[in-house]
Amino acid sequence: MKRVTTLLLAATAALTLPALAQDIGYSTSQPLTLPHDTFFGMAAGVATDSKGHVFVYTRNGDPIITLAGSRAFAHGGSSLYEFGPDGKYIRQIGKQVYGFLAAQQVRVDKSDNIWVVDRYSSMVMKFDPQGRVAMLLGRKPESVDVPSSPDTGRGTPPGSGQQSDLFQSPTDVAWDADGNIFVADGIGNARIAKFTRDGVFVKSWGARGTGQSEFKSAHGVAVDANGNVYVGDRGNNRIQVFDNNGTYKSSITTGGDPEAICISPGAHQYLFSSNSNPVNDLDRGGEIYKLELNGTVVGKFGQAGKGPKDFGSVNAIDCRNPSALYVAEAGNWRVTKVDLH
Amino acid sequence: MKRYLAAAATVALLFSTNSALPQVSATAAGSAPDLAYEAVPNFFQAPPGDYMGELQGVATNSKGHVFAYFRGPQTRLWEFGPDGKFIKEIGKGFYGFQFAHSVRVDRHDNIWTVDEGTNVVTKFDPTGTKVLMVVGHRPSQAEGPYATPKGPNPPDEKYTLCRPTDVAWDQQDNIFISDGYCNNRVVKYDRNGRFLAQNGSEKVGKGENEYNLPHGLQVDHQGNVYVADRGNARYVVLDNNLKWKTAYTQYGSAWSDCISEGPHQYLFMSNSNPNGNGPGTWARTGQIYKAELDGTVVGKFGHAGKLAPGWQVVHMMDCRNPNQLIVGEIESWRMQKFVLKGSK
Numbered sequence: 001m002k003r004v005t006t007l008l009l010a011a012t013a014a015l016t017l018p019a020l021a022q023d024i025g026y027s028t029s030q031p032l033t034l035p036h037d038t039f040f041g042m043a044a045g046v047a048t049d050s051k052g053h054v055f056v057y058t059r060n061g062d063p064i065i066t067l068a069g070s071r072a073f074a075h076g077g078s079s080l081y082e083f084g085p086d087g088k089y090i091r092q093i094g095k096q097v098y099g100f101l102a103a104q105q106v107r108v109d110k111s112d113n114i115w116v117v118d119r120y121s122s123m124v125m126k127f128d129p130q131g132r133v134a135m136l137l138g139r140k141p142e143s144v145d146v147p148s149s150p151d152t153g154r155g156t157p158p159g160s161g162q163q164s165d166l167f168q169s170p171t172d173v174a175w176d177a178d179g180n181i182f183v184a185d186g187i188g189n190a191r192i193a194k195f196t197r198d199g200v201f202v203k204s205w206g207a208r209g210t211g212q213s214e215f216k217s218a219h220g221v222a223v224d225a226n227g228n229v230y231v232g233d234r235g236n237n238r239i240q241v242f243d244n245n246g247t248y249k250s251s252i253t254t255g256g257d258p259e260a261i262c263i264s265p266g267a268h269q270y271l272f273s274s275n276s277n278p279v280n281d282l283d284r285g286g287e288i289y290k291l292e293l294n295g296t297v298v299g300k301f302g303q304a305g306k307g308p309k310d311f312g313s314v315n316a317i318d319c320r321n322p323s324a325l326y327v328a329e330a331g332n333w334r335v336t337k338v339d340l341h
Numbered sequence: 342m343k344r345y346l347a348a349a350a351t352v353a354l355l356f357s358t359n360s361a362l363p364q365v366s367a368t369a370a371g372s373a374p375d376l377a378y379e380a381v382p383n384f385f386q387a388p389p390g391d392y393m394g395e396l397q398g399v400a401t402n403s404k405g406h407v408f409a410y411f412r413g414p415q416t417r418l419w420e421f422g423p424d425g426k427f428i429k430e431i432g433k434g435f436y437g438f439q440f441a442h443s444v445r446v447d448r449h450d451n452i453w454t455v456d457e458g459t460n461v462v463t464k465f466d467p468t469g470t471k472v473l474m475v476v477g478h479r480p481s482q483a484e485g486p487y488a489t490p491k492g493p494n495p496p497d498e499k500y501t502l503c504r505p506t507d508v509a510w511d512q513q514d515n516i517f518i519s520d521g522y523c524n525n526r527v528v529k530y531d532r533n534g535r536f537l538a539q540n541g542s543e544k545v546g547k548g549e550n551e552y553n554l555p556h557g558l559q560v561d562h563q564g565n566v567y568v569a570d571r572g573n574a575r576y577v578v579l580d581n582n583l584k585w586k587t588a589y590t591q592y593g594s595a596w597s598d599c600i601s602e603g604p605h606q607y608l609f610m611s612n613s614n615p616n617g618n619g620p621g622t623w624a625r626t627g628q629i630y631k632a633e634l635d636g637t638v639v640g641k642f643g644h645a646g647k648l649a650p651g652w653q654v655v656h657m658m659d660c661r662n663p664n665q666l667i668v669g670e671i672e673s674w675r676m677q678k679f680v681l682k683g684s685k
Binding site for chain 1: 415433437470481499501
């Protein structure tokens with residue numbers, strides 16, 4: 001009898017576990033206004049600076065492949081826009097820049113520099129607050145093989161784990177308090193690369209796999225105030241936590257299969273994780289989890305869909321203000337502000 | 342000469358009143374009464390120095406504005422006033438535009454484009470300044486330049502369109518999409534874009550519930566769906582849940598259809614002359630048929646030709662007003678307006 005009770009209790013606990021993720025009340029809006037004849041395409045990245053300005057990196061044009069040369073050379077196709085705190089359009093940054101090809105992510109560091117991650121130029125580009133190029137990581141390939149599988153990158157072994165400061169389909173960038181740079185590299189390489197604040201390559205860790213310190217894809221990276229590195233291991237349904245030098249610490253499995261993660265600033269930091277639906281499926285996932293840094297669930301909100309309170313394949317979360325988020329929806333081609341109640 | 346004779350024989354067969362072919366009333370439709378009509382010459386004018394291209398899509402809204410979705414150097418969407426004067430371009434450089442196929446306007450005057458390059462159906466607000474919804478998703482840059490995947494079509498997916506061709510809605514605003522060149526199905530989504538049902542699959546077929554290039558579709562006020570099954574030269578009628586009802590086989594090449602508004606709805610069907618203009622094709626293709634929704638023919642009008650008012654591969658018709666058709670052509674880069682005299 002005791003055993004049955006225990007079993008029952010266990011079963012009950014197992015059944016009620018998902019319900020522990022309380023629904024968080026929320027409302028949504030789309031405050032960003034674009035100039036006439038400008039539209040978001042696939043909204044890849046969104047980030048705010050300390051003044052509340054909003055930056056969006058989006059695939060919203062046709063990349064051009066130049067014919068009749070020694071190689072098929074691709075350029076263009078993505079745009080970086082800046083909006084004021086009221087959502088009003090301010091300007092376009094980086095028009096005609098060499099490394100803009102397929103938008104993947106934008107982040108703003110504590111000095112309001114704007115960092116852009118481009119998936120197919122495989123570059124991480126740092127712009128200063130005035131929009132000038134300040135530092136470049138990686139190098140755009142001299143030619144682009146089309147078609148190339150997005151999972152294997154271009155030319156080098158998948159998940160090679162090589163020590164190199166060149167990327168293959170990178171996905172995200174983050175910094176610790178000292179300004180060290182962590183690049184999630186990403187889809188092609190499945191590893192994390194660490195650089196000093198001056199861009200000196202320090203090391204990388206991780207390779208393709210399912211074990212500790214291995215990633216299906218390193219799809220997002222965030223660093224907490226103590227310098228711990230959180231990696232969204234999309235495909236393995238977990239967020240792996242490392243110390244500042246890449247030593248494995250733990251895995252968080254309460255945030256779904258993380259397509260996008262974000263750690264809020266401030267005295268009490270939260271970890272947000274989006275269990276994004278794939279762009280070809282609206283019938284599962286889509287919710288975003290709010291977690292403590294140790295993985296304890298605070299709550300969740302949203303679901304996959306195209307309606308005003310739905311999320312379509314969230315690819316980025318900005319959580320500078322943990323109760324007023326911006327999310328970039330790759331599937332719905334829109335940027336949504338989410339106010340948590 | 343021999344070839345000419347063969348072509349003539351084909352024509353004779355198609356238009357023969359000898360109904361050895363059961364129910365292939367290409368005969369019946371072929372002998373349909375001619376409807377008197379008048380072309381309005383040079384009604385639509387491009388802005389000075391600019392050009393339209395292949396006119397894949399034409400549509401009007403409730404105020405008589407005309408939308409043209411066409412393949413120029415880029416795919417573009419233009420709006421004209423009821424007087425044919427150019428008003429503005431919509432969605433210039435938009436990520437969902439790459440290879441035009443259809444534009445339609447829903448009962449709320451939202452403008453929907455169907456693009457078979459990006460595999461995306463886009464809903465714009467009536468002013469064309471806001472994107473309200475996208476259905477389908479654009480392939481990643483790395484997936485390559487091929488219009489149609491090599492080998493067998495990939496398995497159909499609920500939310501992946503494969504070179505979609507057309508969009509329509511019922512009175513509940515459910516969304517119907519003909520999909521397309523590398524799927525062979527009709528898909529029904531709810532008003533928020535959530536999958537409800539499909540008929541057909543990625544596979545080509547000619548039986549019931551099968552398609553060979555569903556190239557256009559329309560929905561009547563009762564919610565029935567009329568699919569131009571081009572590769573099978575028939576118009577398929579489905580009920581609102583996409584259950585097979587019947588097929589009309591007597592109306593030629595089945596490129597495109599249009600259902601008029603108003604209490605008495607008509608079904609217009611284009612027996613478009615094929616691209617390439619093989620010998621004799623103008624003799625047996627080119628006209629537009631007007632029919633009752635049940636398939637009974639009312640009449641036919643128009644003809645193929647390089648010069649206006651002839652048509653060079655009609656790709657789409659607008660028939661909001663059944664006595665005033667706007668016709669978009671592929672090969673003559675032209676959009677023409679016609680007034681039908683032969684009907685009341």
